[in-house]
Every structure is written in C-alpha cells, then in structure tokens.
Amino acid sequence: ITNVSHDIRTPLTSIIGYLGLIEDKHYQSQEDVERYIHIAYTKALQMKVLVDDLFEYTKVRQTSTPLTLQTLNLGKFLEQIAAEFELESDRKQMDIQVLMETDPLHIEVDVDKIARVFNNLISNALKYGRGGTWVRIHAAKIGSEAVISVMNNGEKIPKKALDELFNRFYRVESSRSQQTGGTGLGLAIAQSIITLHGGYIYAESNNQLTKFVMHLPLKQTIEDSQELE
Ligand code: ATP
Numbered sequence: 237i238t239n240v241s242h243d244i245r246t247p248l249t250s251i252i253g254y255l256g257l258i259e260d261k262h263y264q265s266q267e268d269v270e271r272y273i274h275i276a277y278t279k280a281l282q283m284k285v286l287v288d289d290l291f292e293y294t295k296v297r298q299t300s301t302p303l304t305l306q307t308l309n310l311g312k313f314l315e316q317i318a319a320e321f322e323l324e325s326d327r328k329q330m331d332i333q334v335l336m337e338t339d340p341l342h343i344e345v346d347v348d349k350i351a352r353v354f355n356n357l358i359s360n361a362l363k364y365g366r367g368g369t370w371v372r373i374h375a376a377k378i379g380s381e382a383v384i385s386v387m388n389n390g391e392k393i394p395k396k397a398l399d400e401l402f403n404r405f406y407r408v409e410s411s412r413s414q415q416t417g418g419t420g421l422g423l424a425i426a427q428s429i430i431t432l433h434g435g436y437i438y439a440e441s442n443n444q445l446t447k448f449v450m451h452l453p454l455k456q457t458i459e460d461s462q463e464l465e
Pocket residue numbers: 289356360361362364365388390391392393401406407408409411412417418419420421422423424446
C-alpha cells in the first residue's frame with residue numbers, strides 16, 4: 237500500500253498542480269493552458285495504467301480466477317506478438333527473432349492472459365536490456381510441456397535482484413531511478429498468470445544473456461475451479 241500510494245500520489249499531485257494553475261487563472265497565454273492540460277492528461281493516463289495493472293494483479297492472484305481456454309498455434313502467436321514490437325525494436329536497433337524448435341506446437345491457454353505475459357517480457361527486454369542487440373524467443377515441446385524462453389543480450393541482472401524480480405513493485409535500482417515509467421507489477425502479474433495455467437517461470441542472467449524461462453502444460457486439466465466462498 238505504501239508503494240502504491242507513492243506511485244499514485246506522484247502523478248496525482250502533478251495533475252492537481254497543473255489543473256490548479258488553470259483553475260486559479262495562473263497562466264499567461266492559451267499556449268500555457270494547453271501545456272498544463274497536456275501534462276495533466278499524460279499524468280492521468282499514467283495513473284490509469286497503474287490502476288489497471290493493480291486491478292489485473294489482484295485478479296490473477298486469486299487461484300479461482302477462471303481461464304478462457306483456447307488451443308493456440310504457439311509459433312504463429314509468438315510471431316504475431318513479435319511483429320507488434322517491430323517499431324519499438326527498430327527504434328532501439330534491436331532484432332527480435334522467434335525460434336520454434338517444435339513447429340507446429342499447439343498449446344491450450346488463456347490467449348489474452350498469455351499475450352500479456354509475453355508483452356511484458358518483450359517490452360522488459362527492450363527497455364532494460366541496455367547495450368543489447370537482440371531479443372530471442374525460443375520454444376520447444378518437452379514431454380507434456382512447452383518450454384518457452386524470452387532472452388536478450390543486455391546488461392546482466394545482479395544475482396541478488398534475480399530472487400526478487402517476481403515480487404510485486406520490485407524494480408532493479410537502476411531502472412527505478414531512470415524514468416522508464418514502470419511500476420514493477422509486470423513480472424508479478426506474469427508469474428500469477430503462469431501459475432494459473434499450472435506452470436512456472438524463472439529468470440537467469442549472466443554477462444552474455446538474460447533469460448526468462450516458462451514451463452507450461454500443453455493441456456489444461458479442468459478441475460472444478462469453484463472454491464468454497
Ligand atoms: P511494469 O512491467 O509494471 O510496467 P517494470 O517493467 O518495472 O514495470 P517488471 O516487468 O515486473 O516491472 O520488471 C521488474 C524489474 O526487473 C524491472 O524494473 C527491471 O529492473 C528488471 N528487469 C526485467 N526484465 C529485465 C531484463 N530483460 N533485463 C534487465 N532487467 C530486467
């Protein structure tokens with residue numbers, strides 16, 4: 237709650253501040269007004285992302301959250317997601333590649349939720365993989381599981397931080413000070429989503445590469461998920 241209050245209060249203070257200037261007619265020109273409105277609007281959008289993420293987090297934390305299952309061609313799905321990052325990766329001069337060791341690989345998942353996991357992992361790799369030149373997504377069928385890794389060759393994540401990455405609100409010091417705008421909920425949400433699918437996720441990092449590995453069962457065993465209230 238302390239973390240959230242801080243992250244909500246900061247943009248809110250600035251929204252109130254800039255709207256206050258307009259309310260009190262403390263502006264010289266129409267341009268001033270437009271600038272203040274623009275800042276307040278941007279901060280409000282930022283707050284919305286945080287509140288949406290928090291809501292999503294509390295939802296996926298509940299083990300009774302139902303999954304909307306669909307059978308997916310994993311290779312096609314990953315290519316599609318990678319394509320959505322083309323603009324951003326071009327801008328950062330990073331190359332995104334999907335490598336399917338097993339293809340086609342069919343897997344039963346909640347597509348929207350799993351898309352959210354990959355969106356966060358890829359955007360993290362682009363955002364925090366400083367000095368990196370590529371992001372690779374590798375997938376293979378191993379027994380009754382799909383093993384999927386999202387790798388990038390950026391700066392190493394310190395050993396101490398690796399254990400904490402999946403904790404809500406955790407951000408490695410350097411990215412907190414840098415204004416990357418994240419809240420540290422992405423990996424906590426990702427982990428909860430993978431857990432809901434009966435899988436697990438972990439991270440490894442060395443000087444050559446950082447990778448996030450997911451093990452997901454190919455099929456969901458539907459148990460009665462209705463728990464006692
Ligand atoms: P959000 O995803 O909620 O917008 P966030 O990206 O900061 O915010 P997480 O996705 O949970 O939160 O990531 C937590 C932290 O882990 C990041 O702030 C960053 O410091 C570190 N991190 C994540 N992925 C990588 C990566 N590929 N390379 C280096 N550091 C990473």
